[in-house]
Amino acid sequence: xxxxxxxxxxxxxxSVTIKDIAQYLGISASSVSRALSDSFExxxxxxVRVLEAAGYLGYKPNTLAQGLKNGKSRSVGVIIPTIDxxxxxxxxxxxxxxxxxxxxxxxxxxxxxxxxxxxxNLKQLTFPAIDGLLISIAAESDDLSYLxxxxxxxxxxxxxxxxxxxxxxxxxxxxNYYGAYEATxxxxxxxxxxxxxxxTSKNVSNMAERLQGYESxxxxxxxxxxxSYIKYCKREGKDPEEVKHALKELFAESVPPEAILTxxxxxxxxxxxxxxxxxxxxxxxxxxxxxxxxxxxxxxAPSLSTIYQPGFEMGEKAAExxxxxxxxxxVFREISKMVLRPQIFVRDxxxxxQSGNPPADMR
Amino acid sequence: xxxxxxxxxxxxxxSVTIKDIAQYLGISASSVSRALSDSFExxxxxxVRVLEAAGYLGYKPNTLAQGLKNGKSRSVGVIIPTIDxxxxxxxxxxxxxxxxxxxxxxxxxxxxxxxxxxxxNLKQLTFPAIDGLLISIAAESDDLSYLxxxxxxxxxxxxxxxxxxxxxxxxxxxxNYYGAYEATxxxxxxxxxxxxxxxTSKNVSNMAERLQGYESxxxxxxxxxxxSYIKYCKREGKDPEEVKHALKELFAESVPPEAILTxxxxxxxxxxxxxxxxxxxxxxxxxxxxxxxxxxxxxxAPSLSTIYQPGFEMGEKAAExxxxxxxxxxVFREISKMVLRPQIFVRDxxxxxQSGNPPADMR
DNA sequence: TTGAAAGCGCTAACAT
DNA sequence: ATGTTAGCGCTTTCAA
Numbered sequence: 001x002x003x004x005x006x007x008x009x010x011x012x013x014x015s016v017t018i019k020d021i022a023q024y025l026g027i028s029a030s031s032v033s034r035a036l037s038d039s040f041e042x043x044x045x046x047x048v049r050v051l052e053a054a055g056y057l058g059y060k061p062n063t064l065a066q067g068l069k070n071g072k073s074r075s076v077g078v079i080i081p082t083i084d085x086x087x088x089x090x091x092x093x094x095x096x097x098x099x100x101x102x103x104x105x106x107x108x109x110x111x112x113x114x115x116x117x118x119x120x121n122l123k124q125l126t127f128p129a130i131d132g133l134l135i136s137i138a139a140e141s142d143d144l145s146y147l148x149x150x151x152x153x154x155x156x157x158x159x160x161x162x163x164x165x166x167x168x169x170x171x172x173x174x175x176n177y178y179g180a181y182e183a184t185x186x187x188x189x190x191x192x193x194x195x196x197x198x199x200t201s202k203n204v205s206n207m208a209e210r211l212q213g214y215e216s217x218x219x220x221x222x223x224x225x226x227x228s229y230i231k232y233c234k235r236e237g238k239d240p241e242e243v244k245h246a247l248k249e250l251f252a253e254s255v256p257p258e259a260i261l262t263x264x265x266x267x268x269x270x271x272x273x274x275x276x277x278x279x280x281x282x283x284x285x286x287x288x289x290x291x292x293x294x295x296x297x298x299x300x301a302p303s304l305s306t307i308y309q310p311g312f313e314m315g316e317k318a319a320e321x322x323x324x325x326x327x328x329x330x331v332f333r334e335i336s337k338m339v340l341r342p343q344i345f346v347r348d349x350x351x352x353x354q355s356g357n358p359p360a361d362m363r
Numbered sequence: 364x365x366x367x368x369x370x371x372x373x374x375x376x377x378s379v380t381i382k383d384i385a386q387y388l389g390i391s392a393s394s395v396s397r398a399l400s401d402s403f404e405x406x407x408x409x410x411v412r413v414l415e416a417a418g419y420l421g422y423k424p425n426t427l428a429q430g431l432k433n434g435k436s437r438s439v440g441v442i443i444p445t446i447d448x449x450x451x452x453x454x455x456x457x458x459x460x461x462x463x464x465x466x467x468x469x470x471x472x473x474x475x476x477x478x479x480x481x482x483x484n485l486k487q488l489t490f491p492a493i494d495g496l497l498i499s500i501a502a503e504s505d506d507l508s509y510l511x512x513x514x515x516x517x518x519x520x521x522x523x524x525x526x527x528x529x530x531x532x533x534x535x536x537x538x539n540y541y542g543a544y545e546a547t548x549x550x551x552x553x554x555x556x557x558x559x560x561x562x563t564s565k566n567v568s569n570m571a572e573r574l575q576g577y578e579s580x581x582x583x584x585x586x587x588x589x590x591s592y593i594k595y596c597k598r599e600g601k602d603p604e605e606v607k608h609a610l611k612e613l614f615a616e617s618v619p620p621e622a623i624l625t626x627x628x629x630x631x632x633x634x635x636x637x638x639x640x641x642x643x644x645x646x647x648x649x650x651x652x653x654x655x656x657x658x659x660x661x662x663x664a665p666s667l668s669t670i671y672q673p674g675f676e677m678g679e680k681a682a683e684x685x686x687x688x689x690x691x692x693x694v695f696r697e698i699s700k701m702v703l704r705p706q707i708f709v710r711d712x713x714x715x716x717q718s719g720n721p722p723a724d725m726r
Numbered sequence: 727t728t729g730a731a732a733g734c735g736c737t738a739a740c741a742t
Numbered sequence: 743a744t745g746t747t748a749g750c751g752c753t754t755t756c757a758a
Contacts, residue, residue: 017750017751017752018751018752018753019751019752027728027729028728028729028730029729029730029751029752029753030728030729030730030731030752030753030754031727031728031729033751033752033753033754034727034728034753034754037753041727041728042727042728043727043728046727046728061751061752062431062492062750062751062752063492064427064430064431064436064492064750064751064752065431065734065750065751065752065753066751066752066753067427067734067752068425068427068428068431068733068734068735068736068750068751068752069733069734069751069752069753069754070734070752070753070754071734073427075468083452083455083456083459084452084453084456089446089447089452090447092446093446093447093473096446096471096473100472105438105468105470105492106469106470106471107468107469108459108469108471109463110456110459129425129426129427129468269658269659269662272662273661273662276661276662276664294659295632296632296657296659296663298636298639299632299635299636299639299663300659300662300663300664301639301663301664301665302664380734380735380736381735381736381737382735382736390744390745391744391745391746392735392736392737392745393736393737393738393744393745393746393747394743394744394745396736396737396738397737397738397743397744400737404743404744405743405744406743406744409743409744424735424736425734425735425736427734427735427736428734428735428736428737428750429735429736429737430736430750431734431735431736431749431750431751431752432735432736432737432738432749432750433736433737433738433750434750727758728757728758729756729757729758730755730756730757730758731754731755731756731757732753732754732755732756733752733753733754733755734751734752734753735750736749736750737748737749737750738747738748738749739746739747739748740745740746740747740748741744741745741746741747742743742744742745742746
């Protein structure tokens with residue numbers, strides 16, 4: 001089968017412009033423009049006729065021309081660590097649902113962790129063309145200067161999930177403290193006292209909060225915090241070896257932990273995989289609860305206890321806020337911080353260690 | 364903390380234009396343009412000076428203006444059923460990796476199955492602005508007329524995963540026949556003869572091919588095809604009740620199946636979940652192998668046998684092809700169909716029923 | 727209430 | 743090899 005001749009030479013049909021409508025109705029282009037933009041300085045009659053003609057002729061505005069004219073692109077940039085993760089997938093979904101309905105396009109860039117150069121390149125590439133930015137800050141990168149510069153220049157920015165206070169942007173986050181606190185409390189209430197925490201870094205906002213939640217729960221339960229029970233995997237689980245090493249160290253402790261709280265989707269999955277490979281029985285040998293948005297949590301055997309973040313909602317909220325910002329609709333004199341509550345699902349990977357009350361020394 | 368005054372009124376710094384460079388160097392804008400586009404009708408000296416000045420002044424081309432001028436938007440549309448699925452996530456990832464590096468933006472639209480109206484709306488919304496389209500065809504929608512119209516008008520289109528022959532587009536697909544055939548063969552070789560197949564519809568290309576693979580494997584093994592073992596879930600697993608009903612029917616057969624081949628990511632997950640809920644032991648009560656790209660397959664208990672499709676690669680190939688098409692780089696006189704091979708992972712959800720040879724009647 | 731005209735930033739004839 | 747000019751489709755003064 002051969003392609004029609006015109007296929008090769010970009011022979012796309014010239015689309016209907018504002019001029020065509022003007023000519024068709026015998027009025028000027030500016031009137032058409034006014035009618036279409038629902039201006040108040042246009043007669044009702046003409047407005048109706050223009051709208052009809054537009055529909056009839058199949059007019060679609062050329063967003064490029066509109067953008068060029070008024071300095072807007074009707075697109076927003078999204079920077080996430082990776083799209084290959086159920087949580088961020090849900091976030092994208094949420095963002096998409098609002099940007100789509102509001103007529104904005106999405107330009108997605110992945111920072112893949114902490115490759116600052118790449119992030120910068122992406123910024124270079126896309127930035128003259130976006131009206132606003134949604135960003136989950138890459139990593140412990142101390143260099144927020146480029147971002148700050150953009151913000152100072154007036155680019156509307158909303159941070160979500162991994163945020164920073166060093167730039168005065170609006171924020172949409174999960175209540176990470178609450179999630180980690182409650183999860184740890186669940187473990188404690190189930191009778192565990194030797195609880196390890198595998199996280200990525202103290203320097204990422206959400207991880208720091210989770211660490212705090214973990215520590216607070218222990219403190220309030222009068223369980224001493226054992227720093228060797230806290231492991232940092234800077235590669236965030238992208239390097240399984242790093243996690244393996246952390247686990248090995250934990251199990252090599254003179255008193256090894258009985259339960260683990262994992263701090264991110266990726267780490268949770270990797271830990272689960274490693275525990276399987278190392279033949280640890282969950283929850284008999286080691287209990288596990290982790291931050292994760294996987295849909296498979298309840299299908300795992302044993303089913304996995306998770307802290308589930310409202311990814312879709314987070315994306316929605318962040319996008320709505322951003323678009324309001326772009327449109328200057330709401331006047332934001334204050335930096336807002338929206339905090340969404342995660343859900344805790346206690347499943348079989350955490351098991352009540354002993355029936356009845358928690359140990360006496362815990363009361 | 365209050366926002367700087369300028370924040371509210373879109374006071375973004377005017378960016379450096381081609382004119383600024385021209386003025387800075389005392390030459391004309393067109394020379395600058397030529398230098399930047401690496402035209403051959405420009406002196407080496409000026410070219411170098413322009414490039415230097417551009418770097419120094421921080422020039423970034425205004426893609427809107429470029430697009431308006433030459434009728435290109437440097438963006439490609441992607442239509443997928445849903446992004447909330449590991450396979451399509453990987454596809455997006457693959458697409459993104461090439462479009463990004465080639466300077467194209469992505470406009471992603473989800474068709475969410477078969478809601479034709481929505482698809483059409485999305486098309487209306489985005490289409491004047493895309494240079495090409497990557498699409499995994501929504502559903503059994505017989506109405507490909509809009510798509511065909513676009514194609515006829517010269518819009519470069521590449522179909523992937525779920526394709527159609529009714530429009531002469533290039534295609535990038537997985538070898539669905541092979542995947543289903545091999546998976547079924549695995550079951551047969553493991554000693555199963557009563558094998559059910561849960562799919563979505565005969566009218567979707569990839570599903571039809573999988574069904575054929577399944578049937579061929581049975582045929583070649585001289586196992587009679589039992590049509591009541593083949594269940595269609597038109598909602599593709601989005602409605603668990605439908606799948607539940609299918610399963611109930613299967614198990615109510617006078618001779619119920621011993622193994623199931625599931626035809627899509629979503630269906631596989633739902634079936635797995637239902638089997639758990641219904642307390643069927645895998646693989647003792649029922650063996651399972653399914654199309655799935657989940658990363659959790661090996662972490663499940665029992666680990667899940669899967670047919671894994673090369674999603675990332677599929678996205679890459681489709682995007683490369685599309686951009687070549689857009690650029691008119693390669694001259695495609697023939698419709699191409701690229702077929703990628705899926706991987707089969709036989710894990711614990713399929714177990715050799717009896718040691719030694721398959722039953723005598725199968726040889 | 728409407729039209730004419732200018733211009734957003736860039737490119738591509740056409741001229742020199 | 744370079745400059746001049748016009749125009750992509752749209753919006754928005756400014757005049758009428």
